[in-house]
Each structure stands twice: as C-alpha cells, then as structure tokens.
Amino acid sequence: MTPKPLTLAEKLWNDHLVVKGENGAPDLLYIDLHLIHEVTSPQAFDGLRLAGRDIRRKDLTIATEDHNTPTVDIHLPIAEPTSRAQVQALRDNTKEFGVRIHSLGDKNQGIVHVVGPQLGLTMPGLTIVCGDSHTSTHGAFGSLAMGIGTSEVEHVLATQTLPLKPFKTMAINVEGTLRPGVTAKDIILAVIAKISTGGGQGYVLEYRGSAIRSLSMEGRMTICNMSIEAGARAGMVAPDEITFEYLKGRPHAPEGADWDAAVEYWRTLKTDEGAVFDKEVFIDADQLDPFVTWGTNPGQGVSLLDAVPNPDSIADPNERAAAERALEYMDLRPGTKMKDIAVDTVFLGSCTNARIEDLRVAADIIKGRKKADGVRMMVVPGSQKVRLQAEAEGLDKVFKEFGAEWRFAGCSMCLGMNPDQLAPGERAASTSNRNFEGRQGKGARTHLVSPVVAAATAVRGKLSSPADLES
Amino acid sequence: MEKISTFKGVAAPLKRSNVDTDQIIPAVYLKRITKTGFEDGLFANWRQQEPDFVLNQPIYQNAEVLIAGPDFGTGSSREHAVWALRDFGFKAVFSSKFADIFRGNSGKQGLVTGVISDADTEAIWSVIDANPGIEAKVDLPNQTLSVGEITVKFDIDEYTKWRLMEGLDDIGITLQNEAAIAAYEAKRESWKPRTLPAKGV
Ligand code: SF4
Numbered sequence: 001m002t003p004k005p006l007t008l009a010e011k012l013w014n015d016h017l018v019v020k021g022e023n024g025a026p027d028l029l030y031i032d033l034h035l036i037h038e039v040t041s042p043q044a045f046d047g048l049r050l051a052g053r054d055i056r057r058k059d060l061t062i063a064t065e066d067h068n069t070p071t072v073d074i075h076l077p078i079a080e081p082t083s084r085a086q087v088q089a090l091r092d093n094t095k096e097f098g099v100r101i102h103s104l105g106d107k108n109q110g111i112v113h114v115v116g117p118q119l120g121l122t123m124p125g126l127t128i129v130c131g132d133s134h135t136s137t138h139g140a141f142g143s144l145a146m147g148i149g150t151s152e153v154e155h156v157l158a159t160q161t162l163p164l165k166p167f168k169t170m171a172i173n174v175e176g177t178l179r180p181g182v183t184a185k186d187i188i189l190a191v192i193a194k195i196s197t198g199g200g201q202g203y204v205l206e207y208r209g210s211a212i213r214s215l216s217m218e219g220r221m222t223i224c225n226m227s228i229e230a231g232a233r234a235g236m237v238a239p240d241e242i243t244f245e246y247l248k249g250r251p252h253a254p255e256g257a258d259w260d261a262a263v264e265y266w267r268t269l270k271t272d273e274g275a276v277f278d279k280e281v282f283i284d285a286d287q288l289d290p291f292v293t294w295g296t297n298p299g300q301g302v303s304l305l306d307a308v309p310n311p312d313s314i315a316d317p318n319e320r321a322a323a324e325r326a327l328e329y330m331d332l333r334p335g336t337k338m339k340d341i342a343v344d345t346v347f348l349g350s351c352t353n354a355r356i357e358d359l360r361v362a363a364d365i366i367k368g369r370k371k372a373d374g375v376r377m378m379v380v381p382g383s384q385k386v387r388l389q390a391e392a393e394g395l396d397k398v399f400k401e402f403g404a405e406w407r408f409a410g411c412s413m414c415l416g417m418n419p420d421q422l423a424p425g426e427r428a429a430s431t432s433n434r435n436f437e438g439r440q441g442k443g444a445r446t447h448l449v450s451p452v453v454a455a456a457t458a459v460r461g462k463l464s465s466p467a468d469l470e471s
Numbered sequence: 472m473e474k475i476s477t478f479k480g481v482a483a484p485l486k487r488s489n490v491d492t493d494q495i496i497p498a499v500y501l502k503r504i505t506k507t508g509f510e511d512g513l514f515a516n517w518r519q520q521e522p523d524f525v526l527n528q529p530i531y532q533n534a535e536v537l538i539a540g541p542d543f544g545t546g547s548s549r550e551h552a553v554w555a556l557r558d559f560g561f562k563a564v565f566s567s568k569f570a571d572i573f574r575g576n577s578g579k580q581g582l583v584t585g586v587i588s589d590a591d592t593e594a595i596w597s598v599i600d601a602n603p604g605i606e607a608k609v610d611l612p613n614q615t616l617s618v619g620e621i622t623v624k625f626d627i628d629e630y631t632k633w634r635l636m637e638g639l640d641d642i643g644i645t646l647q648n649e650a651a652i653a654a655y656e657a658k659r660e661s662w663k664p665r666t667l668p669a670k671g672v
Binding site for chain 1 (some may be wrong): 472502504505507515550577641642645646648651652655656660661662663665666669670671
C-alpha cells in the first residue's frame with residue numbers, strides 16, 4: 001500500500017509527535033526551538049520558580065529584548081518604569097536559569113523574529129514557538145512556527161513539549177509574476193483582504209505557487225509573518241534552493257556532513273502530489289497592484305490605484321458598520337483617492353519589513369531625492385545586526401541625507417510600547433502589520449504599506465508607489 | 472501543586488451575581504511581572520470603595536472558601552483572576568454557574584470550583600449569616616460541601632477532580648510522559664540547531 005499523500009504541515013506534525021492523544025486529549029508535540037522576549041515571559045519564569053522546576057533544554061532556548069527597548073540613547077536606563085521592569089526581569093531570569101540572551105547593545109539584539117533567522121537558528125523542519133503571535137514568520141523556512149501564551153511558555157520551558165490539537169490546512173496558491181513595484185507585502189495584504197481577518201482561523205496556511213517560489217527569504221518571511229492577521233495559527237512555505245542558500249554559512253547553520261544530511265531531509269519537506277488541503281485559495285500575481293489599508297484592520301485594504309470604498313457598497317451589515325466606524329476613526333471620506341491621502345509619518349520597521357533587503361529597496365528609492373516637507377520618516381532596523389549591515393553598505397547615510405531618523409533596533413512604533421508613538425490624530429504609512437485603533441499611539445491612524453510604498457510616500461508626502469515619482 | 476482531598480476553612484458569602492474578571496481583579500493590577508502577590512488586586516474596587524464589603528470584615532480575612540452568586544468569573548480570559556483568589560487564600564469557590572474559561576484556569580492552578588444549586592447557595596448563606604466566621608468542610612473525593620448542619624453535593628468534572636486530587640497541573644501531566652519525551656530527544660538529528668554554545672556572538 002502506498003502511504004497517504006500528506007501536506008507539508010501534516011509531515012511536520014507527524015515528525016514531532018511525542019505522544020498521540022487519545023479519547024479527545026491533545027497530541028503532545030516536541031518543540032525544537034523556543035524564542036523568548038521580555039513581555040510574555042516573566043510569569044512563566046515565576047511559575048517555574050514557584051513549582052521548583054528548571055528549564056528542560058536551555059540549549060534550545062534563546063532570549064532577546066525588543067518590545068520595550070528604546071531606539072535612541074540606548075546607553076541610558078529605560079525611562080518608563082514598567083518597561084524597565086520587564087526588561088530587567090528578563091535579564092534576571094535568563095541569568096538565574098542560564099538562558100542565552102541578547103541584550104540591548106549586543107549585535108544580535110533585535111526583534112525576536114529577525115534574530116532567529118539571522119543567527120541561522122530558524123531552519124526547515126523544526127517546530128518553533130515564542131510567546132508572540134508573529135512567530136508565524138519563521139514558517140517561511142518550512143517549519144511549523146506558532147505564537148503561544150504565557151502558560152504555554154512555562155510549559156515549554158519545563159517540558160520542551162506542547163499539548164496541541166491538530167489544525168486544518170489551507171493552500172494559498174499565488175501564481176504568476178509580480179509587476180515592478182509590487183512586493184511580498186502586497187501579496188499578503190491581498191490575501192487577507194480576500195479571506196478576511198478571520199478566514200484563517202483554525203488553519204495552517206501553506207503559501208504555494210510560482211510567485212511565492214520566486215520570492216527571497218525576506219519576502220517569504222513578510223508573508224508568513226502576517227498569517228496571523230488572517231487569523232491563522234501558522235503560515236509556511238516549503239523550503240527550496242533559495243532557503244538553503246540563505247541559511248548556508250549562518251552562525252548556527254549545520255556544517256559538513258550535518259549540512260548534507262539536513263538538506264537531504266529538507267528536500268522531502270513539501271506537500272506530496274495528490275495531498276488534499278481542507279481549503280484552497282487562488283491569487284493571480286499578474287493582477288496585483290501595490291496594496292494599502294484604509295481601515296482599522298489588516299483586511300480593510302485596496303489597491304493603491306483605488307479610492308476609499310463606500311460602506312454603502314458593502315453587503316454584509318456587520319462589515320458595513322465596521323467600515324463606517326473605521327472611516328470615522330481614520331477621518332477618511334469614501335471616494336477619496338488613496339494616492340491623495342497625505343501622511344505625517346512614515347515608519348519603516350517591524351518584524352514584517354525591517355530586514356536588510358527591506359532597507360535596501362527603500363534606500364534605493366529615496367536615494368538622490370528630497371523628503372516631502374513636514375513628513376517625518378523613522379527607520380528602525382529589525383536587529384542591531386541589520387543596522388550594522390546597513391551602515392556597512394552606506395544605507396544609513398542615504399536615510400540621513402534624505403532627512404530620515406536612523407534608529408536602533410526594536411519593535412518601536414509597531415506597537416509603541418517604548419516612546420516611539422504617533423500623536424493623537426497623526427497619520428502614518430507604516431510597514432508594520434497591524435493598523436488597529438490606537439496601535440501606534442492613542443488616536444493614531446495607520447496605513448499598512450510595503451517598504452517601497454513607504455519610501456515613495458516619504459518623497460511625495462502622500463501614499464505613493466515608486467512609479468508616481470518618475471513623472 | 473499540592474494534592475487536594477478534604478479540607479476545612481472559613482466560608483465567606485459573596486452575595487452577588489455576574490462577578491466578572493474585571494471585578495475579581497481590575498486591569499491596573501495586570502502589569503506585574505510575577506505570578507504571585509495578586510491578593511491586593513482581589514475585588515479591589517469593592518474592597519476600596521465599600522467598607523461593608525464582605526472581605527473587609529475582620530472575620531473573613533482568612534477566608535478559604537467562597538460561596539458566590541451565579542455566573543462567577545465571566546469576562547476576559549485573564550489567569551490573574553485565579554491567581555488573585557489563590558493568593559488571597561481561597562482554596563475553593565462555589566457558585567451555581569461559572570464561566571468556562573475561568574473554570575478551566577482554576578483547575579490548572581489548584582483552585583476547586585464546585586457547582587451547587589441556587590437553593591443550596593441560599594441555604595448556606597443563611598447558615599453563615601447566623602454564624603459569621605463558620606468553617607466549611609470541602610470533601611473533594613465525595614464532592615460534598617458541609618457548613619454547619621447542612622451538607623450538599625457539588626459538581627466538578629471528573630478530569631479536573633482527578634488532576635486536583637493528584638496535584639497535577641498541565642506541566643505535571645505532561646511530565647508523566649517523561650519516558651516518551653526522553654526517547655524522542657534521544658533521536659534528535661545532529662543537524663538540528665542548539666542555542667548553546669552560542670555562535671555568531
Ligand atoms: S515588531 Fe511588532 S509585530 Fe513584530 S514582534 Fe514586535 S511588536 Fe510584535
């Protein structure tokens with residue numbers, strides 16, 4: 001009998017099964033890599049202390065500081081007491097329990113989802129967890145990567161396993177060739193607009209098709225990162241030569257015979273011919289434009305060439321009401337061309353789009369151009385290493401000459417837990433992943449965009465694509 | 472977690488229904504970085520604003536059994552609500568109806584949540600009113616709650632009861648699979664990453 005064809009997600013699940021759950025009990029899965037940051041870990045460490053437990057596998061655990069860290073004057077103590085206490089607790093806990101940590105000032109400090117891949121710890125065929133919903137980023141390597149809650153963080157620290165119920169699988173097929181100026185960010189914003197912010201609930205998404213295959217690892221990470229914005233538990237892309245090329249030579253990548261064995265196994269990590277997904281979605285890459293959001297959830301997006309939609313044209317009464325509320329919060333009128341929307345701030349940063357490639361494409365667009373009057377641009381590299389790499393390439397000079405602020409690494413204005421916030425009523429073009437009310441500051445208005453749209457917007461002062469700068 | 476069987480403790484009457492998690496512990500107490508020390512947040516608004524509130528009375532300072540009105544623990548999923556009750560000293564809460572998530576969280580933290588009828592709740596409140604500070608006896612194996620002359624049956628699901636009696640939290644249950652976990656680890660491929668010793672620093 002030939003074995004049943006499996007999807008990539010099912011293969012990864014089976015390969016990590018420690019105990020198969022019976023009578024409705026969840027399966028117990030082994031966790032290969034556990035990433036930690038300061039916001040969701042303190043109670044987990046305290047729980048270990050209360051129960052007198054130790055960390056089972058310190059050698060599969062790594063911590064970094066990101067959500068609360070300042071992006072200027074990083075040599076000074078953190079001003080806000082709660083932020084300072086959370087960062088200090090992480091330092092104390094990792095010291096007490098012997099966990100590797102990359103603190104502010106260290107070249108590997110940065111957003112946890114940028115640090116894992118850059119160290120070569122994130123690789124195909126793993127289960128990866130972190131107390132953070134955007135852990136889905138790591139699925140770009142062909143791993144099963146999920147965000148977890150604080151109790152689960154404690155559970156993984158103590159046992160290196162997690163009880164989980166199986167997910168359903170969804171294929172997101174993106175075929176065709178992207179036009180110039182259209183990027184991975186536009187693909188994922190289009191996917192979310194299509195399946196809605198709840199459409200992925202209960203599913204692991206596998207991104208497939210020629211448009212995905214032709215993306216760099218950075219682009220694939222951008223897409224997997226925002227799987228959670230469609231409600232999915234995880235997103236993934238099957239590994240290929242691009243994945244192996246990206247990994248080879250990174251600090252923790254396998255070497256010698258281990259590398260060969262790994263690649264041999266990694267090549268099997270794809271959905272089998274004939275495997276059946278619970279659901280399939282199709283996106284035509286040839287037809288995609290740069291995508292931007294107009295509302296207050298990531299599913300409320302349109303082509304940059306379009307206008308703010310009229311809520312009256314939305315059939316579903318709940319969605320219509322949500323659109324009306326969103327337009328009021330965003331202070332936008334139906335019919336306004338997206339390209340006529342002026343912004344106060346451009347934020348280039350976050351775990352979605354602050355890798356070296358994102359900085360390169362943005363720098364390429366602004367180089368030799370002048371920043372629009374009155375617009376503020378903040379560039380926050382995803383990690384200190386990205387910052388150093390950008391400086392080695394002279395990108396920092398391009399940004400500074402343009403008039404942008406060149407910052408230190410962290411989550412920054414993605415969620416404004418540190419002082420990097422928008423003022424009430426301010427409008428931003430942001431390369432981050434969430435445009436919720438108040439996410440970037442109380443009363444702040446966010447338009448999610450790709451790095452190229454962010455850069456072009458900083459030049460024109462209104463939402464723009466690079467094509468708009470030529471005329 | 473401690474194994475729970477039969478215990479006695481002062482019973483406090485909370486004669487309110489729909490006590491949601493915001494009432495059990497207001498959001499301002501959630502900023503902490505510890506898993507203990509939440510007793511000051513328990514019913515904080517009521518304790519601060521209502522001098523007559525039951526837990527402000529000296530006789531209930533050491534209460535261990537809470538007899539509450541229906542729909543206890545509704546609202547957000549915050550585990551802090553359970554931590555606050557536990558840190559104050561409560562070992563058991565009884566109500567005619569609990570919110571599911573609160574009840575699930577309680578079971579994981581060693582807090583007994585027993586369902587009793589509305590009539591039994593009223594009867595027990597009367598006994599307490601007549602004898603403030605009276606102790607209640609909770610018999611988990613037999614699922615009975617006794618206060619004074621009254622003994623009533625309470626409901627608790629079998630799985631949670633088993634966990635509480637064995638003193639097992641989720642982690643404890645997983646660790647019963649130690650052999651399977653160790654066997655899985657023994658097979659770990661050598662190409663898989665380790666964070667230690669640290670490279671690339
Ligand atoms: S950059 Fe934003 S989305 Fe990413 S981990 Fe930080 S706060 Fe979360």
